[in-house]
Amino acid sequence: MDIWNSVAECGDKRLQAKFKLSMNVIDRTLSLYGCEEVAFSFNGGKDSTVLLHLLRAGYAVAESQIAPPACTEDVRSRTQHRIRTIYFESPDVFPEIDSFTLDTAKAYDLELELIRLDFKSGLVELQKKRPMKAVFLGTRIGDPNAVGQEQFSPSSAGWPAFMRVNPILDWSYRDVWAFLLACEVPYCSLYDQGYTSIGSIHDTLPNAALCISDSSSDDNSAGTAEGKKLPAPDRKFRPAYLLRDGRLERAGRLKNFASVKVKSRDSLRENGDINGLNGMNGLFAAAILVVGDEILRGDVDDILGMHLSKELYSIGWTVTRRAVLPNDIDAISEEVEHRASDCDIVIMTGGVGTMHCDVTLAGVAKAFGARLAPDEELEEDLRQHYGENCPGDENKMARLPEGITELLHHKDAAVPVIKCRNVYVLSGVTTSELALQWRCLLESAKEKDLFHVQQPFTSIRLRTSLPEVELAGPLARFDSEFPDLTIGCYRESCQFQAIKGGDSRNQGQLIISVVGKEPSRVNSAAKTLANAFPEGVFSEMSKG
Ligand SMILES: Cc1cc2nc3c(=O)[nH]c(=O)nc-3n(C[C@H](O)[C@H](O)[C@H](O)COP(=O)(O)O)c2cc1C
Numbered sequence: 001m002d003i004w005n006s007v008a009e010c011g012d013k014r015l016q017a018k019f020k021l022s023m024n025v026i027d028r029t030l031s032l033y034g035c036e037e038v039a040f041s042f043n044g045g046k047d048s049t050v051l052l053h054l055l056r057a058g059y060a061v062a063e064s065q066i067a068p069p070a071c072t073e074d075v076r077s078r079t080q081h082r083i084r085t086i087y088f089e090s091p092d093v094f095p096e097i098d099s100f101t102l103d104t105a106k107a108y109d110l111e112l113e114l115i116r117l118d119f120k121s122g123l124v125e126l127q128k129k130r131p132m133k134a135v136f137l138g139t140r141i142g143d144p145n146a147v148g149q150e151q152f153s154p155s156s157a158g159w160p161a162f163m164r165v166n167p168i169l170d171w172s173y174r175d176v177w178a179f180l181l182a183c184e185v186p187y188c189s190l191y192d193q194g195y196t197s198i199g200s201i202h203d204t205l206p207n208a209a210l211c212i213s214d215s216s217s218d219d220n221s222a223g224t225a226e227g228k229k230l231p232a233p234d235r236k237f238r239p240a241y242l243l244r245d246g247r248l249e250r251a252g253r254l255k256n257f258a259s260v261k262v263k264s265r266d267s268l269r270e271n272g273d274i275n276g277l278n279g280m281n282g283l284f285a286a287a288i289l290v291v292g293d294e295i296l297r298g299d300v301d302d303i304l305g306m307h308l309s310k311e312l313y314s315i316g317w318t319v320t321r322r323a324v325l326p327n328d329i330d331a332i333s334e335e336v337e338h339r340a341s342d343c344d345i346v347i348m349t350g351g352v353g354t355m356h357c358d359v360t361l362a363g364v365a366k367a368f369g370a371r372l373a374p375d376e377e378l379e380e381d382l383r384q385h386y387g388e389n390c391p392g393d394e395n396k397m398a399r400l401p402e403g404i405t406e407l408l409h410h411k412d413a414a415v416p417v418i419k420c421r422n423v424y425v426l427s428g429v430t431t432s433e434l435a436l437q438w439r440c441l442l443e444s445a446k447e448k449d450l451f452h453v454q455q456p457f458t459s460i461r462l463r464t465s466l467p468e469v470e471l472a473g474p475l476a477r478f479d480s481e482f483p484d485l486t487i488g489c490y491r492e493s494c495q496f497q498a499i500k501g502g503d504s505r506n507q508g509q510l511i512i513s514v515v516g517k518e519p520s521r522v523n524s525a526a527k528t529l530a531n532a533f534p535e536g537v538f539s540e541m542s543k544g
C-alpha cells in the first residue's frame with residue numbers, strides 16, 4: 001500500500017495532522033526550487049527514513065501535478081525524478097546503518113552521492129560540483145542541532161549557502177514510530193535491538209529503558225545517562241518503538257549527559273544523603289530564580305519571588321539567593337548551572353508558557369547539557385487545561401529537558417510541577433496559583449522523598465530610633481557571640497509600610513532581626529541586646 005493510503009487508513013489523527021503539514025512543506029519546497037535543485041540528506045537513521053518515504057510520496061504527487069486524493073495509486077508510487085540523495089560516510093558509523101543506507105538507496109532507486117568528507121567540507125565540494133538550492137533533513141525539534149531552526153532555515157553563516165528544509169521538525173518520537181509502523185516500511189535493524197537514536201559506534205548504546213534482563217537495574221551495562229560500559233553480549237532489549245517515554249530517546253547517547261558538578265551532588269543523594277551538600281551542617285539552602293524582563297524593567301513587582309521566599313522560610317529552609325533573570329536562554333542557563341550546584345534546591349517561576357519569550361525550560365536544558373524534547377504527557381495535560389484556548393504554541397510549552405525531567409502531578413493542580421534534577425519549575429502566574437503549586441510540590445516532595453520540611457526558624461524583630469553609630473559596635477559583638485544566629489539590621493522602608501499598613505512616622509527607623517532555629521538562643525540574644533541599652537530603646541515588632 002502506498003504512503004498516502006497507509007496514513008489515511010491508520011486512524012491516528014495526530015499522525016495524519018503531522019503528515020499533512022510535512023507534505024505541505026515538501027510540496028512548497030518542490031514548487032519553489034524544483035526537483036532538480038534539491039537534495040535529500042540521508043543517513044539510514046529513523047528520522048531520515050521517515051523523510052525518505054514522505055519525499056517519495058511528495059515527489060510522485062508533484063510530478064503528476066494532480067491533487068493527492070484524485071491521483072491514482074499507480075502515479076503516487078512512481079517518481080520520474082530520482083531523488084538526489086547525499087550520504088556522508090564515516091568510518092565510525094555502525095555497519096548496520098551503512099548497509100541499510102546503501103540497500104535502501106538501491107531499493108528505492110535513489111540517486112546516491114557518497115561523500116567522504118566532514119559535513120561542511122563535503123557541502124562546499126557539492127556546491128562547487130553540482131549546486132543545490134535546498135537540502136531536506138530529518139532534523140526534529142529537540143535534536144541538539146535543531147536549536148533555532150524552523151522548517152525552512154537558511155544554512156548558518158560560514159556554511160555554503162542553501163536552504164535547510166526540515167519537514168518533520170515538530171514530529172515526536174512517537175509520531176516517527178507511528179508512521180514507520182503504519183506504513184510498514186523497512187528501517188535499520190539496530191532499532192529492533194533497543195537502539196533509539198543512533199550516532200557513532202563510540203557514543204551509542206542500546207537504551208537501558210528497553211532492557212529486558214532482570215539484572216539490568218543493578219548494573220550500567222546498557223546506555224544510561226552515566227553508564228559507560230559496553231552492553232553485555234547476553235543482554236536483551238525491546239525494539240525502539242516500545243519506548244514509551246520519548247524524553248528518553250537519547251538516553252543511549254553517552255556524551256549528551258549532564259555536568260560533573262551536578263553529578264557529584266546527585267551521587268551524594270544516591271548514597272542516601274537526599275539532603276545534599278548544605279544539609280550536612282543542618283542548613284538547607286534554596287535559590288529562587290524568577291524570570292521576566294517586565295520585573296527587571298520595574299513594570300511589575302517581584303511578588304512571586306517574595307511569596308516563595310516566605311514559603312521556604314516557613315519550612316525552615318534558607319534562601320541563599322533570589323535572582324530576577326531576563327528572558328534570555330544564556331542568562332538563565334548560566335544562573336541555573338551555578339545555583340543547581342551550590343544550593344540543595346532551586347525553585348523557578350516565570351517564563352514558562354507558550355509565548356516566544358518563554359525560555360525558562362530552554363535555559364534549564366542548556367544548563368544541564370540536555371536537549372529540549374517534545375513531551376506527550378505534558379502536551380496532553382496542557383490540551384486538557386487550555387482546550388482550544390491555548391495562547392501561542394502549546395507544543396512549545398510541552399518541550400522539556402530530555403532525560404532529566406520528571407513531572408510532579410497532583411490531583412489539585414491542573415499543570416504539574418516540572419522537576420529537572422534539583423530544579424523545580426512552577427508555572428503559577430498569580431500568588432494563589434503559585435501557592436497551590438507550592439502546596440502540591442511540598443506534598444510530592446514528601447511522598448517521593450525529594451526534600452523535607454525542616455525545623456522552623458524563630459525570629460524576633462526589634463525596632464529602634466537609636467542612630468546607626470550607637471548600634472554598630474554592640475551588634476557586631478553579638479553577631480560573633482551568637483554564631484548560630486543571623487543577626488541583621490535594616491531600615492523600615494516605604495514599601496514595608498505600604499504592605500503592612502505601618503505608621504509613616506517609623507519610616508527609616510532601624511529594625512534589628514534575630515533569626516535562628518533554637519527559640520531559646522533567639523530569645524537569649526534578643527534579651528542580651530536589650531539589656532545592653534537603656535530600657536525602652538527597643539520595641540518588639542514581631543516574633544515568629
Ligand atoms: C546537509 C547538512 C547540512 C548542514 N547544515 C548545517 C548548517 O547550516 N549549520 C550548522 O551549524 N550545521 C549544519 N550541519 C551539521 C548538523 O547541524 C549537525 O552537526 C550534524 O547533523 C551532526 O549531528 P550529530 O552530531 O548529532 O551527528 C549540516 C549537516 C548536514 C548533513
Ligand SMILES: Nc1ncnc2c1ncn2[C@@H]1O[C@H](COP(=O)(O)OP(=O)(O)OP(=O)(O)O)[C@@H](O)[C@H]1O
Nearest residue numbers: 041042043045046047048087088137138139197198
Ligand atoms: N552522515 C549523514 N549523512 C547524511 N545526512 C545526515 C548524516 N547525519 C545526519 N544527517 C541528517 O541529519 C538528520 C538528523 O540526524 P539524526 O541523527 O538526528 O536523525 P536520524 O539519524 O535520522 O535518526 P536517529 O535520531 O535515530 O539517529 C538526519 O535525518 C539526516 O537528514
Ligand SMILES: [Mg+2]
Nearest residue numbers: 045197198199
Ligand atoms: Mg542519527
